[in-house]
Amino acid sequence: MTKLLMILAHxxxxxxxxxxxxxxxxxxxxxxxxxxDEIIVRDLFKTPVPALDSTTMTAWMKQKYGKPLTDAENQQLTxxxxxLNEFMTADKYVFVNPMYNHFLPAELKQYIDVTAVARKTFKYTANGPVGLLTNKKALHIQAAGGIYHTGEQTSVLSMDLGATYLKAALGLYGITDMTQLFIEGADQNPDTAAEIVANAQTQATTLGKTF
Incomplete structure (x- = not known):
């Protein structure tokens, strides 16, 4: 059975x-x-991403050297x-987020940090890192108040650091089949906001049939 994992970061x-x-x-x-197909929805604002904090770092070091972990450390690693296992076993991914100051919400960045694990989603080689999650595909749905990817505003494409980062992170995992659906300009052009969303929904309907 194909498994689709939707990661909501809004x-x-x-x-x-x-x-x-x-x-x-x-x-x-x-x-x-x-x-x-099975659809799993992971809402990062309903269920917080496990922290990468001092407890995590200490637990990793103890685990590396075979030292006993506290209950809190065991819970954190679990x-x-x-x-991580939920992410690795999915076949398709949908990332959904607003643009925050030219980047992703912190919750989505933390999600990437939790899933970027050497020997799990990628490995190091003499020629650099190699992704381990090949033959998978991803869709990125992102809304922004301004325009960054279409029309005459393509000169500011480089300011969408979040979409660039997510594509690079997935590439590290070996996920290179990626589609991007941008909902842009509703704040910049409020008179056409409804049309902008409607056009994006039309695209989403088409993608839902073929993704």
Whole structure:
């Protein structure tokens, strides 16, 4: 059975999220076109990403040298492994987020940190790192108030550091089949905001059938 993992990195607010709306459209379309597939939704704002803190670092060092772990350290590593295994066993990925100051939300960056594990998602070789999650694919759905990827605004493409970083991180894992769906300009052009979202939902419907 094919497993689709949706990673939602958007806070829950009273104002409807454009990225979450488009993601919901994609999910409905995907379910209709792939009824046999399993869909797992990991909401990073409902269930916080396991921390990379002093407890984690100490637990890793103890584990490396075969020293006993405290209960708190065991719980931390168990959480890390649970999230990592969920990520590794998925076949397809959908990342959903708003742009925060030209980057990703901190929760999504922390998710990447938890899944970027040597000998699990990539390995080091004499010729540099090599990804271990080949033959998988990803979709990135991102909303931004300005325009960074279309029309005459392509000169500011380099300012979308988040999308560039996510693509590079997945490339490290060996996931090079990546599609990007950008919902851009609703704040810059509020009169056409509804049209912008509608166009993105049309794209999401098409992608849901073919992804």
């Amino acid at each position: 806070p829950h607010t009273t104002v409807p999220s454009k990225s979450l709306q488009v993601a919901a459209t994609f999910k409905a379309s995907y379910q209709a076109a792939h009824p046999q 959480a890390h492994n649970t999230w």
